[in-house]
Amino acid sequence: MTVFRPPLPTRRHLLAAGALSPLLRPSRLRAATTVPDSPLSAEHALVAFGHVGPVSDGGWTHAHDLGVQAVRARWPGLNTIYVESIPYSADATRIFRQFVAEGAAMVIATSNYGDFIRDVADAAPKVAFLECDGHNVSDNLGWYYITHWYASYIIGVAAGRLSKSGRLGYIASFPIPSVFAGANATLLGAQSVNPQATMRVISINSWFDPQAASQAGAALVDSGCDFLCGIMDDPAYLRVAEERHVWAAMWNTDMRRFGPDSYVSSVVLDFAPFYIDQIAARLAGRWQPAGHFLGLGHGVDRxxxxxxxPQAVRDEADAVRTRILAGWNPFTGPIRDTTGRIRIPAGQSMSDAELYQWSWQVQGGAGLA
Structure with missing residues (x-):
């Protein structure tokens, strides 16, 4: 049966219960040359999930938890455990090592934990590891991520039509590639129908801080932005948009109930098919570590x-979506950065691998370092 373990709801409870003893950071160990390949029955397997936030956040972690729920529905006898709000610190290493000690056949981290998870994977070659937004593939560690830039571009087309001022405001977490990709894609989509569109970005240094997100949203509206978008795990700035009568697009899940008059769309995530596929492969003994991009319509969409x-705006944006699904790449040059320098020459297109590592802001944008 599915297992919800009270001792493992949060890092704080783990430490308080003494379940995790202080462990020195392990030295880099060379993984074995064999992958986890022994077939397992669902009733005798344990899959552990490590979350960066609370499953009740309504955003990123909630989207992953919906995937976990789909896994439980697919295999009612599978044992599953999870820990919420795992910090980016040595505590993450302790928690992932605890998963291994619990007997996990597969460990799935729903955020990028870098060496904190890789060190554990190297020391547990018979356990399969997956890391969302990861960048490493080893003998028993793979990664996966969503190509959210396409959905962002589609929503950007709608933003370019809906914004009367042409000023878009973006509430960001940190100046990291996923934020650059989301903000840039939205602005480029808007500029495809309104070449004069601009975007101001405010970073709040958190994925989940409703107060800071609200303050950033209000500041952007005060500066003249009449379309808010971002990459937050909560609906705070949508509430601001509703109160201030401007448009807003969201991330992770359908959040329209928090601002039905202002809601335009959201970059929505669906990890269920991927989780089911990967766990099925592990149970069958045929899992292989690899990097996976979950594409438009297959893990991420608007x-x-x-x-x-308006219907005309929907139709125009959806026509772009149809073109992307047919193979058209909207990230084709010339694309300039904020200094006017051409970064992507005419006729050259950015690959998903390049979009995944985006580290510069496009012309018309401001606020990202």
């Missing part, structure tokens, strides 16, 4: 349009 989005 949400159903908000009630007040």
């Amino acid at each position: 949400d159903a349009w908000g009630a007040r989005v």
Whole structure:
């Protein structure tokens, strides 16, 4: 049966219960040359999930938890455990090592933990590890990520039509590649229908801080932005948009209930098919470590349009979506950065690997270092 272990709801409870003894950071160990390949029955297997936030956040972690729920529905006898709000610190290493000690056949981290998870994977060659937004593949460690830049571009087309001022405001977490990709893609989509569109970005140094997100949203509206978007795990700035009568697009899940009049769409995530596929492979003894991009319509997409989005805007944006699904790449040059320098020459397109590592802001944008 599915197992919810009270001792493992949070890092704090783990430490308080004495379940995790202080462990020195292990030295880099060379993984074995064999992958986890022994077939397992669901009733005798344990899969552990490590989350960066609370499953109740309504955003990123909630989207992953929906995938976990789908796994439980697919295999009612599979044992599953999870820990919420794992910090980016040595505590992460302790928790991942605890998963291994619990007997996990597979460990799935729903955020990028770098060496904190890789060190554990290297020391446990018979356990399969997956890291969301990871960048390493070893004998028993793979990664996966969503190509959210396409959904962001589609929503950007709608933003370019809906914004009367042409000023978009973006609430960001940190100046990291996923944020650059999301902000840039949205702005480029807007500029495809309104070449004068601009974007101001405010980073709040958190994925989940409703107060800071609200303050950033209000500041952007005060500066003249009439379309808010971002990459937050909560609906705070949508509430601001509703109060201030401007448009807003969200991330992770359908959040329209928090601002039905302002809601345009959301970059929505669906990890369920991928989790089911990967766990099925592990149970069958045929899992292989690799990097996986979950594409448009297969893990990530735009949400159903908000009630007040005009039909003409929906149709125009969805025509772009159809072109992307048919193979068209909207990230084709010339694309300039904020200094006017051409970064992507005419006729050259950015690959998913390049978009995944985006580290510069496009012309018309401001606020990302």
